[in-house]
Amino acid sequence: MFIGHYGVALAAKKIEPKLSLGWLFAASQFVDILWTMFVFAGIEHVEIEPGLMEASPMNFVSYPYTHSLLMSVVWGVLVYALVYALPIFKALRGTKAALIMGAVTLSHWFLDLPVHRPDMPLAFGDSTKVGFGLWNNMAATIALEVLLLLGGLWIYRRATKPDGKRGKYGISILCAVLIAVFTMTTVSQQPPPSGKAMAVTGFFMYLIICGFAAWLDTRRVAVKTE
Ligand SMILES: [Zn+2]
Numbered sequence: 001m002f003i004g005h006y007g008v009a010l011a012a013k014k015i016e017p018k019l020s021l022g023w024l025f026a027a028s029q030f031v032d033i034l035w036t037m038f039v040f041a042g043i044e045h046v047e048i049e050p051g052l053m054e055a056s057p058m059n060f061v062s063y064p065y066t067h068s069l070l071m072s073v074v075w076g077v078l079v080y081a082l083v084y085a086l087p088i089f090k091a092l093r094g095t096k097a098a099l100i101m102g103a104v105t106l107s108h109w110f111l112d113l114p115v116h117r118p119d120m121p122l123a124f125g126d127s128t129k130v131g132f133g134l135w136n137n138m139a140a141t142i143a144l145e146v147l148l149l150l151g152g153l154w155i156y157r158r159a160t161k162p163d164g165k166r167g168k169y170g171i172s173i174l175c176a177v178l179i180a181v182f183t184m185t186t187v188s189q190q191p192p193p194s195g196k197a198m199a200v201t202g203f204f205m206y207l208i209i210c211g212f213a214a215w216l217d218t219r220r221v222a223v224k225t226e
Contacts, residue, residue, distance in 0.1 A: 001111045003178045004145040005029055007152030008107045009213075010171075014159035016096045017222030021156075021171070022214020023083075027104040029206050031075055035066040036203040039195055046195040053117065053133070055141040057191045060119045067116075069109055070123040076106035111148070115141060142186055146179055160220035167219030174212050 009024035026033070038044040045061040052059055065071055080102030083089045089097065112120060116131035134141050153175050162168035192198035 001115045001145060003175075003182045004111055004148035005032075005108055006175075006178065006209075006213075007148035007150070008104055008111065010149075010152030010156035012100050012104050013156050013217075016092075016100050017160060018092055018095055019097045019100065020214050021217035021220075022210050023101065024104055025210045025213040026206075027079055027101045028108060029210075030079060030105045031066045031072060031108050033203065033206050034075070035063060036199040036206070038063070038066055039199040040203070046198070048191045048195060048198070050189065050191045053135040054138040055115075055186050055189075056135040057189065058195075060116070064121050064124045067109065067112065068121040068123050068127070072106055072109035076102040079105040114144070138186065142183055145182060149175055149179065156220075159223055161223050163219045163221050166216060167221075170216030170219060171213070174209075174216060178209070 005028040006025055009021065009028040012024050013019065013021055035044060039046055044063040044065060046063070047059040047061055048057050049059045050057045060067070066075075080098045083092065083098040083101045092098070109120070113130060114132045115134040117133045117135065118129050118131040120131045121127050121129050134144060153172065156171065192201070
């Protein structure tokens with residue numbers, strides 16, 4: 001899954017508006033960002049097989065460190081601990097920020113579950129692999145991801161209000177660009193030259209998206225509820 005993860009991040013802003021959307025975006029894709037590094041380093045393996053599934057050519061040969069349920073829990077706890085302890089998050093002490101960042105990190109696995117083939121391990125070695133394979137259906141894949149993102153955006157826009165033009169349109173434009181790029185790349189099914197090339201592009205793309213989310217989010221202020 002790609003843009004659907006950001007829907008969870010956008011919705012989570014409602015629970016703790018002090019948290020930057022940039023951090024929430026990073027948490028929602030934390031294991032995929034790790035995955036790009038692990039693939040680049042040769043620790044995890046992906047093969048590009050055009051036509052493998054209607055909506056994805058990616059054969060995830062091995063990715064237990066980033067996409068097993070067991071390690072997803074570990075990464076969630078780690079992110080929780082980092083936000084709890086690191087000095088840069090000091091202003092968030094006493095809020096739900098650490099808990100939310102950990103939960104959003106863990107949510108990644110549960111959102112990948114419906115779309116991946118049954119190749120997501122529960123743990124290591126020969127452990128059971130799961131996945132409902134929605135990537136076999138292009139229309140359903142696009143519909144699910146777009147709906148998740150738009151649902152998150154709707155919650156985000158109700159939980160915060162704009163401070164100036166950037167705040168008014170910024171995040172909506174970012175989401176529109178994400179939907180356009182995601183839909184075009186999914187429909188075109190243009191395979192990347194290699195797994196490692198995709199990992200490098202993916203790494204920078206994830207960081208740039210987080211950067212934009214953080215920048216645009218600075219112009220949204222929390223709507224006070226009761
Ligand atoms: Zn993933």
